[in-house]
Amino acid sequence: MSWKNQSGGPWGNGPRGPWGSGPSSSGPTPPDLEDLIRRSQDRLRSIMPGSFGTNGIILVIALVVAGWFLSGFYRVLPDEQGVVLRFGKFVGITQPGLNYHWPYPIETVLTPKVTFVNRIDIGMRVSEDTRRTGTRMTDVAEESLMLTGDENIVDVDFSVFWVINNAEEYLFNVQNPEGTIKAVAESAMREVIGRTNIQPILTGARQGIETGVQELMQQVLNSYKAGVQITQVQMQKVDPPSQVIDAFRDVQAARADAERSQNEAQTYANRVLPEARGEASRIENAAQAYRERTVVEARGQAARFLKVFDEYQKAKEVTRQRMYLETMERVLGSVDKVLIDPSASRQSGGGGVVPVLPLADQFRRTPAPATQPQGAAR
Numbered sequence: 413m414s415w416k417n418q419s420g421g422p423w424g425n426g427p428r429g430p431w432g433s434g435p436s437s438s439g440p441t442p443p444d445l446e447d448l449i450r451r452s453q454d455r456l457r458s459i460m461p462g463s464f465g466t467n468g469i470i471l472v473i474a475l476v477v478a479g480w481f482l483s484g485f486y487r488v489l490p491d492e493q494g495v496v497l498r499f500g501k502f503v504g505i506t507q508p509g510l511n512y513h514w515p516y517p518i519e520t521v522l523t524p525k526v527t528f529v530n531r532i533d534i535g536m537r538v539s540e541d542t543r544r545t546g547t548r549m550t551d552v553a554e555e556s557l558m559l560t561g562d563e564n565i566v567d568v569d570f571s572v573f574w575v576i577n578n579a580e581e582y583l584f585n586v587q588n589p590e591g592t593i594k595a596v597a598e599s600a601m602r603e604v605i606g607r608t609n610i611q612p613i614l615t616g617a618r619q620g621i622e623t624g625v626q627e628l629m630q631q632v633l634n635s636y637k638a639g640v641q642i643t644q645v646q647m648q649k650v651d652p653p654s655q656v657i658d659a660f661r662d663v664q665a666a667r668a669d670a671e672r673s674q675n676e677a678q679t680y681a682n683r684v685l686p687e688a689r690g691e692a693s694r695i696e697n698a699a700q701a702y703r704e705r706t707v708v709e710a711r712g713q714a715a716r717f718l719k720v721f722d723e724y725q726k727a728k729e730v731t732r733q734r735m736y737l738e739t740m741e742r743v744l745g746s747v748d749k750v751l752i753d754p755s756a757s758r759q760s761g762g763g764g765v766v767p768v769l770p771l772a773d774q775f776r777r778t779p780a781p782a783t784q785p786q787g788a789a790r
Contacts, residue, residue: 535569564610581639
């Protein structure tokens, strides 16, 4: 019995198959394969000139073989590299331009973009805003919240930029390159953040953190032989968690006030200390000058005394008289003097007072112009 003559299928369970749910025998029948082949041959005979014989078959085979060989040509764009696979095994890399490989299924070519800078965002997702013209950024807390070295929590969003530097390693050593790069980036950032206190992270240590993450990522990916080069790690946002950001801002304001007060005190110290040092130096220099002047004067007095003593040893009376006269001149030179002659007082009975004309004072003084009182001359 043929397949057509069985009304219930191969299991003989009725018109709907073994489960009673098959198609009804009264429905449309599938096309016959032999009929399709026959129709194709008739169409080919109508296209080929003359009778379709051995020559026609050879021509068709030749055309098919020629088309198969021509399918081996391929083009590599300037930003791509051609990775040739022979039965799935890597055999070589071709440069941009027109190239040829054995047609499928012998060889195939993969053309990854090796100069295109790829970007992976961690801690955030950028999407198109349908209501407005532009993009919208969504925070991913499970990726961005990290623990710092001083046991604080910080919200870090960053981007990683990378290119393919080895197409063979990129295609065959890592199953999911983008997922691997993302996991390595998050792990490296958490490690670097975990070694740093929160204050430098929020202020001036971003560049150092970015460099540290980039170097650590490259080291890990090189150990995986992932065939990628990390070109840049860029921190987009570094903030405390949104739940405590208000309190954190208050703490930051208090720290800013403390730093301002310290700076003012340091400015005052920088101004007062040099003045005090200068005054101390001035007093010290004045004392040093006074000491040197006093010592020199004492030495001069001692030398003068020795000179006078030498002269005194030579002529005692003369030196004694000279010293007496010099002393009296020094003492009485600046006072008014009255001379009394005892002999004159006995002779004239005038008390012995001798008038003295102070010629020296007369020469030193400048005579004032005489003024006539009003009404004196008539």
